[in-house]
Every structure is written in C-alpha cells, then in structure tokens.
Amino acid sequence: MTIYISIIEVNVELSKKICAKLTSEIPSVLYDITRNINVITRWDREIKRYEDGGMRLDISLGYSGKYELTHAIKEIMKKVGDGKLHPEDINEEVIESHLLFRFEPDLVLRAGGKRLTDFLIWQAVYSELYFTDVNWLDFRKVDFLRAIRDFQKRKRRFGK
Known part of the structure; x- marks a missing residue:
C-alpha cells in the first residue's frame, strides 16, 4: 500500500523540517500494523527500506508525481549529456526505469x-x-471495504 501526503512547499527549510519530523514519528505509530514501513520525501533518491516481511507500506511525503517525473527527466538528460544514453534510445521503458515508484x-x-x-x-x-x-481522518475500515467491493465489481479494460 502506498499513501501520499501532500506537503505544500511554501518554505523549503520548513518543508524539510516537517518531513524529517514525520519520517521519524510515523513508523513507530504504525508498527502495530506492519514494520515494513518506508517513508519517502522529496529529498530522497530512493525508497528507504526499514524492515521486510508483512504488508509493505510506502508513505510519500511531498514526493509528487510532477516532481518524480521532472527528476527522472533530469537524470535521463544527464546520461545523454555524459554520452551514456542516446536521445533516440529514450522510450517508455527508459523513463519508467528512472521513476522512484516502479509499480502500477x-x-x-x-x-x-x-x-x-x-x-x-x-x-x-x-x-x-x-x-x-x-x-x-474519518476513513474507516468499512470505507476501505466499500472501495474494495466497488473495485471487485469493475471490469478492467486497461485503456481499451
């Protein structure tokens, strides 16, 4: 399971302090559910792995999709600039390999x-x-089960 918590960056230093505090406090609060908790912030280059086993919970603090895509493009462009990658070789797989979250x-x-x-x-x-x-804040187990039941009734078409 992956949870995204939006952190509005009004002040970079304040955002870093908020993320540092949440990164240190969130795992201990959720240890009763699982110890396989990974907290990711905007300043991370990879997902921090704490423990394996049990349900995996990734918590993204301000690591938005636009930021992730921008970061991936910058890394690809650096490889092009260094001669490690040719522009004509850039395709969906190359972009996906540079994303932090590599699942659908x-x-x-x-x-x-x-x-x-x-x-x-x-x-x-x-x-x-x-x-x-x-x-x-008000989301309950029954709300989650409603979402799962709704999902089970859907016919997946994968864009077709």
Missing part, C-alpha cells in the same frame, strides 16, 4: 475530494479510480 497500482483511492492528486501520474494511467467524500 490496480486501485487509486482518493479520499476527501473529486479530483486526482499529483501522485503516481505516470504509473496510474490504467488504474481504477475510486473517489469518496470521506476524509482520511
């Missing part, structure tokens, strides 16, 4: 709104979307 979710839950957020914008292209007016 089956279901994207959007709580508390009717619009998508800026997260997994490349990866979620064929994902099923589920919107609920229930805010995450």
